[in-house]
Amino acid sequence: MSFTPLTEQLIEALQVLPGVGSRSAERMALQLLERDRTGAESLTRALRSALDGVRQCERCRALSESELCTLCSDDDRDHSLICVVETPQDREAIELSGGFRGDYFILQGHLSPIDGIGPEELGIPQLIDRVRDGGIQEVVLATNATMEGEATAHYLIEQLGPLGTAVSRLAQGVSRGELGRVDSGTLSHALTDRKQVSFEHD
Structure with missing residues (x-):
């Protein structure tokens, strides 16, 4: 036609x-x-x-109509904890589980060199700077349990480890795939039972 x-x-x-x-x-x-x-x-x-x-929240990269989104500007949240997720949908899934009351950092994807998506595109230098500035007690890595998500988590562990801040990973029980497909109960337990990861020098 x-x-x-x-x-x-x-x-x-x-x-x-x-x-x-x-x-x-x-x-x-x-x-x-x-x-x-x-x-x-x-x-x-x-x-x-x-x-x-609409812009990105200056702290967590969620969509916002002001400098800080509603979660980042909430004084009742524990701003010494950061949960790193791949997408806004993952953040929403964790919020619905009720198992986390800290801040978030949304990567808006995962590392994928073949697609030209590296640390800069995911805002990882911004996350590193935030942890380096102090006041962060723990970073919870909640990237998806896919090959790309695991590779992204491993890279983050390498970058965050030398900074001395505790880094943890969701506990077992979250099946391979996207967090948004995991039921709230399982996700809440995975957050509560998260395991601290250790940084190993080469």
Whole structure:
């Protein structure tokens, strides 16, 4: 099917969304242009407002509309503890478990050199600086139990070990996969029974 240049541009833009291929993007574009222009205008305004008003929390990298997100600015939390997770969904899963009342640091992914994702892209230097500045008693590594998640955790242990801050890993019981798929009870126990890891010099 032949589309106008602007329609083609919209179809191509929609394909930046995860799981949206060319056919799905075509259907979305035609729905917005032919049947729901009011919805398209609403989507445009919401997207522009979000792009202008949403940023990363300066402390944990979660999406926030202010310098610090609601969790990082909560004085009732234990700011001497940091739980490192891969995604905002992982943070939400841990919050729902009720097993952790400290701060978070969201990597927004895992190390993947083949995809060009290294420590800088994950904000790891920011995490290291935060621990080095003092006041952090423990860092809990809650990366996913996948090959990439384990490699990321190992790298973090190497970087955090020399700083003298306690580093721990979730206890056994969290199956291989994503934290968001683990039930709250199991996740809560894994946090409570977390094991401290030791740093070994070469």
